[in-house]
Amino acid sequence: MNTKKAVIVDYGMGNIFSIQMAVNAIGGAAEVSSVPTTIAGADRIILPGVGAFQKAMDELQKMKLIDTIRAFVGTGRPVIGICLGMQLLFSESYEFGEHKGLNLIEGKVLRFHKSEADQYHKIPQIGWNDIKMPSGNVMNLWANTVLDGIVPGSFFYFVHSFYCKPDNQDNVLAETSYGRDTFCSVARKDNVWGCQFHPERSAEKGLLIYKNFFDL
Amino acid sequence: MPHSVRVIPRLDIKGPNLVKGIHLEGLRVLGKPWNFAYKYYLEGADELIYIDAVASLYGRNGLLEIVKKTAEKIFIPLTVGGGVRTLDDIKALLRAGADKVAINTEAVKNPELITLAAKAFGSQCIVASIQSKLIDGKYFVFTDNARESTELDVLTWAKRLVDLGAGELLITSIDQEGTGKGYDLDIISKICEEIPIPVIACGGCGKPEHVSALVKGAAIDAVCASSIFHYKYFSEIAENDNYEAEGNIEFLKSNRGSLEFMKSRLTGMAIKEVKDVLTSSGIPCRTS
Numbered sequence: 001m002n003t004k005k006a007v008i009v010d011y012g013m014g015n016i017f018s019i020q021m022a023v024n025a026i027g028g029a030a031e032v033s034s035v036p037t038t039i040a041g042a043d044r045i046i047l048p049g050v051g052a053f054q055k056a057m058d059e060l061q062k063m064k065l066i067d068t069i070r071a072f073v074g075t076g077r078p079v080i081g082i083c084l085g086m087q088l089l090f091s092e093s094y095e096f097g098e099h100k101g102l103n104l105i106e107g108k109v110l111r112f113h114k115s116e117a118d119q120y121h122k123i124p125q126i127g128w129n130d131i132k133m134p135s136g137n138v139m140n141l142w143a144n145t146v147l148d149g150i151v152p153g154s155f156f157y158f159v160h161s162f163y164c165k166p167d168n169q170d171n172v173l174a175e176t177s178y179g180r181d182t183f184c185s186v187a188r189k190d191n192v193w194g195c196q197f198h199p200e201r202s203a204e205k206g207l208l209i210y211k212n213f214f215d216l
Numbered sequence: 217m218p219h220s221v222r223v224i225p226r227l228d229i230k231g232p233n234l235v236k237g238i239h240l241e242g243l244r245v246l247g248k249p250w251n252f253a254y255k256y257y258l259e260g261a262d263e264l265i266y267i268d269a270v271a272s273l274y275g276r277n278g279l280l281e282i283v284k285k286t287a288e289k290i291f292i293p294l295t296v297g298g299g300v301r302t303l304d305d306i307k308a309l310l311r312a313g314a315d316k317v318a319i320n321t322e323a324v325k326n327p328e329l330i331t332l333a334a335k336a337f338g339s340q341c342i343v344a345s346i347q348s349k350l351i352d353g354k355y356f357v358f359t360d361n362a363r364e365s366t367e368l369d370v371l372t373w374a375k376r377l378v379d380l381g382a383g384e385l386l387i388t389s390i391d392q393e394g395t396g397k398g399y400d401l402d403i404i405s406k407i408c409e410e411i412p413i414p415v416i417a418c419g420g421c422g423k424p425e426h427v428s429a430l431v432k433g434a435a436i437d438a439v440c441a442s443s444i445f446h447y448k449y450f451s452e453i454a455e456n457d458n459y460e461a462e463g464n465i466e467f468l469k470s471n472r473g474s475l476e477f478m479k480s481r482l483t484g485m486a487i488k489e490v491k492d493v494l495t496s497s498g499i500p501c502r503t504s
Contacts, residue, residue, distance in 0.1 A: 017313050021288050051338045119408075119435045120219070124340055126384065126414050127437065128220045128262055128502040155220065155502040157262075157293060159340045178219065201293050201315065203257070 002214045006030040007042035009069070011059040014048030014085065015200065022200035026211040036068040044077055044213065045069070049084030053093040053109065053162070056084055057101065066102065073104055078191050078216045080146065086187065086194030087164055095162050105189045107166035112181055121179040124161040129197075131156060131174040131185050145173060146193050146212045147186060154205050156185070156197035163196060191216075221431055221501045222262040222438035223490055225445045226418055227252060229282060229298070230269045236446055238394035243269060246446055250286045251453050256445060259487040262502055263293040265386070265416075265440060267318065267345075269361050271299025280312045287313020295343055295386075298361075306333055310341065318386055320345035321359040324366055324373075327380055334381030343416070344382035346370060348403055349390040355403050362390045374407050385411060386440070389419035396422025396443060398429065405434035416440055424485055424493035431499050441490070448484030 006023060008016055010032045023030040023046075030046065033039055047069070049056055060066050073079055081089045090101045093109035101109070115121040132152050133141055142148060158176070163183035166172055174186035176196070187194040193213065199206035227249050228235050234252055235243040246252070253264055266286070268279045283296055296309050297318025306317045317337075323330050323344055333342045347358040348370045355370035374385060387407055389400035399420045408415050414437035417430055421441035430436055494501050 015310075015315060017311060018287055018291070018315070021313070022291055025289075025291065050340070120437070122412060122414055122437070124383070125219075126340065127222050130504075151504070154504055198293075200291055203260075203291055206291060 002026070002028045004028065004043040004214055006044045006046055006214070007039050008032045008046045008048060009039060009065060010034045011056065011063055011065060013051045013056050013059060014082075015050055015198070016048055018198075018200045019046060019048055019082065022207055022210050023214075026207050026214065028210065028214045034063050034065070036064060039065065039068050040072060042072070042077070044216070045072055045079050046213075047079065047081040047085035047088060049082065049086075049088060050159075051084060053084065053087060053095040053101070054097070054099045056088055057099060060088070069102060070104070073192055076191050078193065078213060079104075080193040080195065080213050082195050082200075083160060083198055086196055087162060089187070089192060089194050090164050090166070093162065104192045105164075105166055105171055105187055105194065106168060107164055107171070107187075109162050109164055111162050112179060115179045118179065125158050125178050127158065128155040128202075129158050129176050129178060129185075130154060131176050131197075134169065134172045134175050141173065145188060146195070146209050146216070147174060148212045148215075149208055150205055156195075156199065156202040156206060158185075158197045160196060164194065219500065220262075221427075221436070221494060221499055222416075223260075223427070223487060223494075223501060224263045224265055224416065224438055224440045225252075225256045225261050225487070226265045226267065226440040226442040228267050228269050228442065229279065232282070234446070235269060236394065236443060237269075246450055247453055249282055250289070252446065252449060253286050254289055255449050255453060256487060257290045257292055260491065260502070261292060261487050263295065263438070264290070265295045265318070265418075266297070267361075268296075268298025271321075271361075280308055283309060283312040283314050297343070297345055297386075302329075303332060303336055306337060306342075310337065316341045316343050316384070318343040318345040320347060321364075323377065323380075324357065324359050324368065327376070330377060330380040330382055334383065339381050339383035342382050343384045343386050344374075344377035344380075345386040345388065346374060346377070347388050347390050348400070350400075350403075358390060362393075370403055371406055371410060374411055378411055378413055382413065384414045384416060384437075386416045386418060388440075392420025393418070394443060395420055398422065398426040399439075401430060401433045404430065404436065408435040414438065424490040427490060428494055428497040428499060431494070432497075444485045444490075445487065448486055450484075
């Protein structure tokens with residue numbers, strides 16, 4: 001049993017129930033909340049998200065959660081964004097226009113390139129794909145991170161049309177290839193983490209990521 | 217080749233029970249859906265599909281309750297269909313732990329639902345489901361778990377569903393379903409050629425070679441199978457299962473019914489065995 005208290009930020013978008021079940025499965029506890037003071041008092045926060053970037057930012061704004069999340073990051077306690085939640089951590093997104101994100105990790109959110117020649121290359125990517133160490137990898141890059149104990153080449157479940165491109169390559173913890181794009185599938189900047197795939201839908205290895213997040 | 221072909225056990229549900237029929241008819245009770253689902257999860261299934269044969273979402277033993285019970289223990293994507301009629305139905309299923317919702321009958325009656333649902337929840341969680349039957353050389357769309365016919369041509373309807381906003385397409389061949397004779401490569405390959413969204417093929421899988429033949433013959437993204445998995449694990453799971461007093465279980469109990477009959481026609485296969493056959497025929501799938 002992990003005594004650290006996580007809060008899943010509920011802004012009306014995301015698969016909150018399955019994240020909560022995944023946290024339960026690793027012996028943790030996660031409260032679902034949209035109340036700024038509850039979120040501010042958490043030991044760590046999970047930012048879920050499924051849907052459109054701009055709508056998500058609008059909802060966070062409406063619920064006065066943008067400053068709450070930024071202030072939380074300032075305390076040094078861990079934050080993880082999942083799928084769209086990861087993309088929200090970045091500076092800006094080019095999903096249907098140009099939209100400002102939380103800017104906790106400098107970089108952009110871009111759309112996959114189409115590959116007309118490859119009839120299997122469908123957008124969105126829906127399915128399992130593997131994660132690798134970034135090129136020019138450092139030995140033990142994943143030790144003591146959310147990827148601790150994960151072997152490069154492990155498969156995770158993705159559902160997305162857009163991907164994150166950090167300005168600083170040091171923020172790329174893992175990469176994944178789809179079509180002719182190689183993108184950042186796990187990002188990290190200090191205490192801010194992001195997973196493009198859904199760990200709560202990626203079987204045992206996904207659960208390990210939540211366990212590692214609680215053990216940080 | 218696709219990046220990684222998804223292997224998806226399909227579980228047909230009636231009341232509280234997992235059932236299986238032939239051509240979607242003559243349903244027999246096999247046990248509790250979540251016991252099978254949990255086994256499939258542990259064995260490396262990439263996703264699960266639940267289809268409620270009698271379309272009962274709410275109430276005691278309703279689909280919502282089964283979904284919730286499943287989602288507590290299973291950490292792979294779950295698609296749920298059967299009786300989805302409104303945006304509220306979709307919301308209730310997603311809240312109960314479903315990742316995607318499959319819509320068939322109501323899409324035919326009220327195509328706008330697909331568009332509204334895609335807008336409200338994102339097209340990635342809206343799976344358009346088509347039941348196809350070959351009549352005099354033409355493929356027709358059927359609804360209500362293969363009970364009702366329509367005038368719709370399968371390929372035309374599939375394209376329409378994409379335009380309406382569906383994120384994935386589940387194509388079930390009624391003619392092949394439950395027979396173990398192989399997938400309907402003809403209509404599935406035609407659909408895959410015409411459609412830009414992921415296609416999940418269902419109906420007819422009797423052995424892993426059917427899966428590899430399908431993947432080689434059509435630009436398919438995911439394959440569904442049910443009998444070969446259910447019959448592989450049935451005896452193991454059934455011992456620990458309490459049947460509800462509902463459904464045609466005498467067939468199974470007496471050993472004179474469908475199980476032995478089906479076993480003579482199908483090879484029960486573990487999910488890993490299917491994936492091994494795929495891998496050895498050069499078809500990528502998740503093994504780690």
